[in-house]
Amino acid sequence: MADELNDMLFHLLWVKDAVFDSSTKAIIPQTIIYKYYQPRYWFFTSQDGTIKRKSKDKLTKEQIQHDFMKAISPSGIIAVYYCIYKNKRVIEYLTTKTFNEFLYKRKIEYDGILQKFVDPYGSKNFALTAIWTPNFCMFEKKENKLDLFNQSFDLYERAMTFEGKEYFVEATPLRGNDIPRKLQENCDSIVSHVSAVSFEKLKIARMVVHFRIDSKMRLWLLCATSLRFSTDAHMLPIDLNAEMGIPKILNPKKLTVDFKNPAILIKSVKCSMCEAMFELDKIAEMDYRVVISLLKDEEIPIIIRNIHPRLKINDYKRLRNHEKFLEKKAQLCFDCFLSLSRNLPSSGVLKSVPRCQSLSGIGPLHPDRLQSRRDRTMSSLARSPVNARTPSTASSRNVFSSRTSKTAGGELILMPLSPV
Numbered sequence: 001m002a003d004e005l006n007d008m009l010f011h012l013l014w015v016k017d018a019v020f021d022s023s024t025k026a027i028i029p030q031t032i033i034y035k036y037y038q039p040r041y042w043f044f045t046s047q048d049g050t051i052k053r054k055s056k057d058k059l060t061k062e063q064i065q066h067d068f069m070k071a072i073s074p075s076g077i078i079a080v081y082y083c084i085y086k087n088k089r090v091i092e093y094l095t096t097k098t099f100n101e102f103l104y105k106r107k108i109e110y111d112g113i114l115q116k117f118v119d120p121y122g123s124k125n126f127a128l129t130a131i132w133t134p135n136f137c138m139f140e141k142k143e144n145k146l147d148l149f150n151q152s153f154d155l156y157e158r159a160m161t162f163e164g165k166e167y168f169v170e171a172t173p174l175r176g177n178d179i180p181r182k183l184q185e186n187c188d189s190i191v192s193h194v195s196a197v198s199f200e201k202l203k204i205a206r207m208v209v210h211f212r213i214d215s216k217m218r219l220w221l222l223c224a225t226s227l228r229f230s231t232d233a234h235m236l237p238i239d240l241n242a243e244m245g246i247p248k249i250l251n252p253k254k255l256t257v258d259f260k261n262p263a264i265l266i267k268s269v270k271c272s273m274c275e276a277m278f279e280l281d282k283i284a285e286m287d288y289r290v291v292i293s294l295l296k297d298e299e300i301p302i303i304i305r306n307i308h309p310r311l312k313i314n315d316y317k318r319l320r321n322h323e324k325f326l327e328k329k330a331q332l333c334f335d336c337f338l339s340l341s342r343n344l345p346s347s348g349v350l351k352s353v354p355r356c357q358s359l360s361g362i363g364p365l366h367p368d369r370l371q372s373r374r375d376r377t378m379s380s381l382a383r384s385p386v387n388a389r390t391p392s393t394a395s396s397r398n399v400f401s402s403r404t405s406k407t408a409g410g411e412l413i414l415m416p417l418s419p420v
């Protein structure tokens with residue numbers, strides 16, 4: 001893969017140049033780089049506008065939680081986590097619940113970047129993308145179509161910007177002079193700073209970087225999705241495709257069409273039978289009572305075993321007579337629900353192929369009449385010359401005459417032919 005997380009950019013922005021005391025114009029949100037399953041570096045912008053790094057002893061879960069949970073966004077999003085999963089960049093939005101889970105319960109499997117979420121200016125989330133080369137700079141705004149702060153919409157559907165599919169976002173060119181000028185200055189200062197702190201050894205040749213303007217009109221650098229140095233042995237073309245994957249717990253092929261009925265993208269419910277994850281609207285519930293009656297051959301029905309893995313057989317035998325237990329509900333995906341419930345007598349699914357019923361109609365059938373008509377046609381066809389067939393019966397409809405005529409509407413009609 002050409003581009004990974006480009007976390008190196010944050011290190012380069014933080015490094016100070018002792019000679020010229022170069023510092024970049026760019027400001028960054030709180031950004032923690034994860035390496036080897038652990039938080040390793042914590043960068044932030046200090047009060048004076050310079051990028052600083054927190055000391056190693058601050059890199060604790062408690063401290064991260066404390067700092068990230070300050071001034072929570074009304075969107076409910078605490079942070080964004082970028083990582084590489086199966087050679088693909090993945091972006092994950094973390095809410096209060098998933099953020100704490102991420103910090104305390106999850107085994108961080110991949111190197112990544114955890115970044116405090118920046119609320120946008122206005123009600124829709126957006127990113128300003130700059131494609132920078134020494135000769136030109138191009139800007140684009142990618143704005144989400146939904147209201148970021150309306151939590152009835154799916155988290156991802158209202159949060160995605162540059163990383164999202166085109167049907168979630170609207171790409172517009174940047175108008176006016178002010179913001180493009182600010183973006184250009186930021187990009188130039190990043191490039192010159194990197195060059196200065198590396199004593200001209202690292203020169204950015206091209207880059208694709210993403211920014212966001214917050215409610216106080218501050219321009220934040222979020223990340224770089226493509227970074228090329230003039231010293232690269234084989235300089236790959238710049239990667240303009242900033243699209244990132246989304247965690248596999250999401251179904252990206254859904255979209256809110258009716259605003260009163262938002263689409264659900266997050267697969268948050270586990271099917272108690274096949275144990276795969278599904279969206280809430282793809283789950284059906286079944287009473288334990290029905291489950292037990294359908295799977296009565298099993299010692300403990302697999303569905304109940306999956307929900308209560310530590311349930312002992314004796315406890316189960318006792319519980320299955322309790323009304324409260326029988327009223328509990330198992331959550332099943334549609335496939336599992338249907339394959340199970342087809343065994344219910346009330347499902348209407350027929351056990352065997354229905355026997356062919358004798359034909360019925362309003363009058364007596366005369367197959368003999370049809371047969372004799374067919375015989376007559378066949379024999380007349382056999383007798384008549386090729387060009388003079390009589391298209392008069394149903395069975396000879398496919399035989400076209402060469403003598404056709406046109407109606408006013410231009411359609412072809414077949415002329416009845418007189419026998420030769």
Ligand SMILES: [Zn+2]
Pocket residue numbers: 271272273274275276332333334335336337
């Ligand atoms: Zn299932």
